[in-house]
Amino acid sequence: MISTAEASRAIANSMPAFDSGTVALEDATGRILRQIVTAERDQPPFDRVTMDGIAIRFDSFAAGQREFLIQGTQHAGDPVQSLDEDRHCIEIMTGGVLPRGTDCVIPVERISVADGVANLEEGYVPKQHQFIHPQGSDHALGHEVLNPGTRISPMDIAVIASCGLDRVEVNRQPAIRVISTGNELVPPGEPIESHQIRLSNGPALVAMLSQQGFVDTAHEHLIDEPKLLQVRLASLLQECDVLILSGGVSMGKADFVPQVLTELGVKVVFHKISQRPGKPMWFGIGPNNQAVFALPGNPVSTLVCCRQYVLPALLMASGGDKLLPETARLSEDVKFNADLTCFLPVRVSSEYDGIVSATPVPTNTSGDFASLTGTDGYVELAREQSEFSAGSVVPLHRWSNP
Numbered sequence: 546m547i548s549t550a551e552a553s554r555a556i557a558n559s560m561p562a563f564d565s566g567t568v569a570l571e572d573a574t575g576r577i578l579r580q581i582v583t584a585e586r587d588q589p590p591f592d593r594v595t596m597d598g599i600a601i602r603f604d605s606f607a608a609g610q611r612e613f614l615i616q617g618t619q620h621a622g623d624p625v626q627s628l629d630e631d632r633h634c635i636e637i638m639t640g641g642v643l644p645r646g647t648d649c650v651i652p653v654e655r656i657s658v659a660d661g662v663a664n665l666e667e668g669y670v671p672k673q674h675q676f677i678h679p680q681g682s683d684h685a686l687g688h689e690v691l692n693p694g695t696r697i698s699p700m701d702i703a704v705i706a707s708c709g710l711d712r713v714e715v716n717r718q719p720a721i722r723v724i725s726t727g728n729e730l731v732p733p734g735e736p737i738e739s740h741q742i743r744l745s746n747g748p749a750l751v752a753m754l755s756q757q758g759f760v761d762t763a764h765e766h767l768i769d770e771p772k773l774l775q776v777r778l779a780s781l782l783q784e785c786d787v788l789i790l791s792g793g794v795s796m797g798k799a800d801f802v803p804q805v806l807t808e809l810g811v812k813v814v815f816h817k818i819s820q821r822p823g824k825p826m827w828f829g830i831g832p833n834n835q836a837v838f839a840l841p842g843n844p845v846s847t848l849v850c851c852r853q854y855v856l857p858a859l860l861m862a863s864g865g866d867k868l869l870p871e872t873a874r875l876s877e878d879v880k881f882n883a884d885l886t887c888f889l890p891v892r893v894s895s896e897y898d899g900i901v902s903a904t905p906v907p908t909n910t911s912g913d914f915a916s917l918t919g920t921d922g923y924v925e926l927a928r929e930q931s932e933f934s935a936g937s938v939v940p941l942h943r944w945s946n947p
């Protein structure tokens with residue numbers, strides 16, 4: 546049985562890369578950037594005024610002048626004006642170009658205007674170059690403002706727009722098909738008998754995927770019938786880049802998934818990881834390079850395996866940068882005796898000293914997914930150790946930050 550680290554490595558080494566395509570800017574949030582974005586112009590593109598007020602020549606103030614004849618008004622978006630005479634000023638609005646011949650902006654709060662003349666407030670002493678955001682001081686034309694691998698945030702959208710791009714190259718959406726297997730499962734909205742179980746993994750997996758920007762997903766439920774599984778999975782393999790199954794990978798008499806996948810030409814990369822929950826996980830690569838993740842059906846196992854293995858693999862294949870690993874400090878002692886890596890669900894809080902603290906939220910069994918509501922993720926407790934004292938620093942995996 547391979548370790549958790551070996552499983553991650555094996556997936557990373559066998560995942561095919563997804564290609565890229567362009568999307569409109571309004572569809573780009575959350576996608577992985579696949580191009581360099583370079584500055585269209587200097588930023589700011591001109592000496593930009595940062596206050597409503599008047600622009601003057603500072604030397605005139607230094608020479609004792611306190612009253613300035615208003616020569617004209619220049620709004621943001623107006624072509625640049627020039628000072629005709631040193632003793633003049635130009636009314637100027639925030640976001641406008643600094644008028645030629647001026648080098649100081651006096652805020653409107655510091656002047657009074659009468660008969661077309663601006664008078665400085667008694668005793669007010671401006672500084673040369675004040676309230677001017679100099680051309681190119683943020684960055685120069687051609688500067689690489691964003692690099693491939695960035696998950697595009699709303700702030701990045703502002704930067705991309707400022708570079709004049711209305712389309713941007715991002716990861717192509719992989720076609721992902723999600724299958725819940727199990728005779729006992731009944732989807733929400735349908736009548737249910739006392740011996741049956743609500744199908745919850747499929748909707749949760751689709752939700753986890755969509756939270757990470759993977760929206761070309763479709764879910765369906767299949768019963769544990771090898772022939773039917775074979776026919777349907779064969780057809781789904783034709784239409785997808787990624788197949789995610791839940792259930793049917795353990796040692797039960799109705800666990801047909803590994804066998805059926807193998808018969809369909811999906812080459813097993815590994816089966817079983819030394820971890821709890823999620824030990825029976827299976828991973829393989831299909832005949833057309835499809836990534837096939839077969840997750841154990843227990844709901845906690847399904848969610849942990851999706852967060853731990855599926856999402857990082859999809860983001861990597863999409864060209865995404867690897868995020869820095871996070872750690873947290875255990876808030877209480879934990880014992881875990883099995884010779885397995887333990888993924889323990891936690892609630893996270895930030896302590897007064899800025900340290901992230903993780904409070905274990907034990908699940909009854911790996912079927913107790915109701916306890917997961919309100920958790921922020923899980924900590925990883927090393928297989929080699931069985932006792933972890935309060936204060937131990939351990940790897941933290943947040944649900945939302947794969």
Ligand code: AMP
Pocket residue numbers: 725726727729730742743744745746747791792793794795797840841842843844912
């Ligand atoms: P399996 O891995 O198929 O043996 O399933 C393990 C346990 O998880 C069984 O109790 C199943 O009823 C439950 N289970 C499997 N799939 C789902 C699902 N989609 N939603 C909720 N529970 C499930």
Ligand code: MG
Pocket residue numbers: 726727728792793799842
């Ligand atoms: Mg099952």
